Amino acid sequence: MQRPLASYLVVDLTTELGWLCGKILGEFGCDVLKVEPPGGDPGRRSQPYAFAAWNLGKRSAVLDLRWAEDRKELIELAKKADFLIESFPPGYMHSIGLGWEQLHACNPRLVMTSITPYGQKGPAAGAPASDLEISASSGAVWLAGDPDRAPVRITLPQSAGWASIQAAMGTLLAHYARQRTGRGQHVDVSAQASLVPALVNGPYYWEILRQMPMRGGPYLTGRNVEGVPMRNVWPCKDGFVAFAIYGGVAGRQSNRALVQWMAKENMAPVWLADLDWESFDVATVKADEIHRLEEAIAPFLKTLTKWQFLNGAMDRRILGYVVSTVEDILGDPQLQSREVWREYEGVIHPTGYARFDGQQAYPVIGVPVVDEIEATPT
């Protein structure tokens, strides 16, 4: 194991919106102290699996920030801390005397990261927002779902994860600057803005062409100047596989290899086996050619199981994968070979996605427990 960050003290006051940020700092080497209200973070009960997944590797302490006494204790912690991360609604920390100006005054080196749905300022900054509203306002919902139904969010909530990874980035940028200047700063993270990268090139169809990208269900619609939808999710024998007829050097080689595989199984029509892929350009291909190709390929993919497809694709350097379920991921030999799964208190977690000089960084302690006794403010 190698943990590249020093054991900086992180005071972690976050709710679900920021849980993953502290986890990242912890697995890279920081000492993360999760400060919870009496009885523990309410997310422990409402979202126990997300709680465990994203609080792994933290220590925990209970403070009741409604009490002046406990707020004083938090200030003492903040004086010693290198980082403080929080995800209360804008203005709340300030209202209890723990805002950026106040904390900066008592520890000028502190990097404070605030994660909120929309950022600290602006016309809707304090509006109530959960994963659905954050995803919808970011534009991400607009781009997903079947064209004949409402657009959808990803059922497994994602915006907190995106907000947290962007927060970790902003936090370490501020840290890098501090190593030179000696001065901390405030990192104001918007969850809504964190999802903008997931729109990929979508915004630019509108901005430079005045074309409105539309959700295509299992079809990709953003790869072609004619707007031709291209199937990317294909039914197979036991589920779905992800495959695209692609352009470029790698794409042409992949298309050719799939057709050769089909021919070997006597499932390639003559015109397909004879097709000249050198002149195939995914960005300019016309709709009727794509339909003809898809109609020829679909029956072949239906004869294969997910893993038959993946293994065959790997042997032939075809650009394709499985549309994995949770079980598929847990059984994936690649992840097992990379020793991704680690057990903490009998529960398996995905870990070690980054290796430093060949060694994984991962959490050294499990999910923190908390004293369940409720305290009452005086």
Next chain:
Amino acid sequence: MTLGARAQALEGLRVIEFGAFAAGPAIGKHAANHGAQVIHVETRTRVDGFRMNYPPFKDNQPGLERAAQFAMTNDCKLGITLNLKADEGRSLALRLIAVSDVVIENFPPGTMKRLGLEYDILSEVNPRLVMLSTCNQGQTGPHAKHPGFGTQLTAMSGFIHFTGWPDREPSLLWGPYIDYIAVAYGLVAVLAALDQRLRTGRGCHIDLSQYETGLQLLAPALVEYSTTGATSERDGNHDRLAVPHGVYPCMGDERWVAISVHDDSEWHRLRSAMGDPEWAQPEALGSVSGRRSTEAELDLAIADWTRTLARDEVVACLREARIHVAPVNDMADIFDDGQLNSMRIWRQLEHPQIGRMSFQGPAFLLSDTPAVIDRPAPLLGQHNREVFCGTLGLTDAEYERLERAGVFD
């Protein structure tokens, strides 16, 4: 740095980028936006795939300098061309690496080694070098060399299975969703390694698996399965806790609003905001279980209400009542969104061929060293002379000889 401007977070850091598409270059973009000097290396024989294979293009006409996706991924960088397969090309790359802090590459595993640019060689030239190799499934393991694009890797890592309707095929996300997860993790890993370098004086090699970073955002489902043996499924816009929880049509074509109700008092506020309609009166709807048992009917009834109103009216009315609500912003709305603009997400610059374009700022505002986005993406080889003659000190004569020899192809 512009005269009078404050130093940025990564001032003084030099990053060399080998690779293409999103996964490597988007990391470099974030570094460049925070003051690092980032040099994007291409070859003329195989330019960055984002230049030619990905619309939208200016006027819908493909061309080297016409692709928005290349532009959005490479602003604020220097662009050079170098033939790494030529001996003199490779030795120029090594000279550049010797005076750099970070190398980012996102080739398939084994490519840098074939080019004679693997970490062992680079770290001999520059022991302080931090090198990030980011690829689909990591540098090692039985599937490491399996090629693929981010859109398909997004499916492999479970996100597609969780998107769409329970009675339909899963729905795609817009392109390489997972790449941008790995991009954030990639810069975090580099910054952590730079912190380590401050203590040890030595760089390191980072092997980042995009697939594995994606699993961090899927972790709640993996942990649930590991704990209970159960797994959840895609469920349209429904939620396990909040009900109702949906996306509803508004007046006009393809105008949608997202509404969710997280407790019983919020339900009562929604009921009054809708004007206390008859259908919302049953007392059973005052509890989660009551609302859950008639969720489909509730969704239809709420849609009947939203359909009569402009989207922004629904948003204003429900926000007034402190109810969870937001517009489903389309790709035009996001440019006008008050909160995204308050975060300074869109930074307009003039690109020499695309024209005016909104480049993207980060998802956070740094109070002391904010991101500066002041240069569009480089044209192919635009900064060759600046880098090779300026940074590396080639004479004009040497430069021209190498150019004639095809070293900058």
